[in-house]
Amino acid sequence: MPVWVALVIIIALLALPAKADEQLEFTLEVAPEVAASGLMDYILPRFALKTGRRAVMVEDGADARLVSESGSGMHVIARGEAVYALILDTGNPAAERFADWLSSEIGQNTVAAFVPEDGPSFAPPPKTEAVVDIVLEGDAKLGRKVAETHCARCHRVSPEGTAMNIGSTPSFAALRSLPDWDARFAAFFTLNPHPAFLLVTGVSPPFDPARPPPIVPVEITPAEVDALGAYVARMAPADLGAEIISR
């Protein structure tokens, strides 16, 4: 090809935002009194150092909001009487990472180690009896959709969900309670009975023409397999009971 065509292609490729970058940054809005305390200047560089993820402070329209408790979201810090929740408004994985870090022991210790110039220190939120709903974001949300569309034919895919309840088919919650659940969800499409009716785009071999799928075939993408994993990761493991027979 002519040199100029190659150059145009290279320039076009360079101009494309690198996909990884999207996930290294998220936007964050914090309550004004928290911003004024200097807490974020203290914890964000430490978070960035640990995770390689960076928060960009904005005034609104953020991926994540650290705001005075309003009944929703995950309570992450308290100061005096005030309780602050972290609310994730988009599926930005870097923001989810921040939520994980902030609620982890390391994150909580980092918050507690900060000494504000004035006013009381920040502390972990008081424990409440209320169970905070897990709001599914991004991939996990897609994963639940894929599960409900394609897997619920046989599996019970959520605690509320119903399934045709084919006796030998394990519920997702039961599978989630196995120590190697993630390996099973990464490879289920290679394990019977799935290969007979389910293809993963670009990964599974085509169906054997001599043995057409016994039920309406399903095709899902590798990204959807990942999304299923993200969804199942957030499910509460079932009390195993007698549901699963170890094989």
Ligand code: HEC
């Ligand atoms: C036609 C019914 C059917 C559908 C649809 C189905 N499964 Fe299954 N699945 C089964 C049965 C039956 C088993 C148990 C197989 C066994 O015990 O050998 C199973 C087992 C599994 C296991 C456990 C595998 C292991 O390691 O033991 C996983 C994980 C799984 N399915 C995921 C899925 C996902 C994800 C979907 C949707 C994309 C799906 N299944 C759709 C019937 C189905």
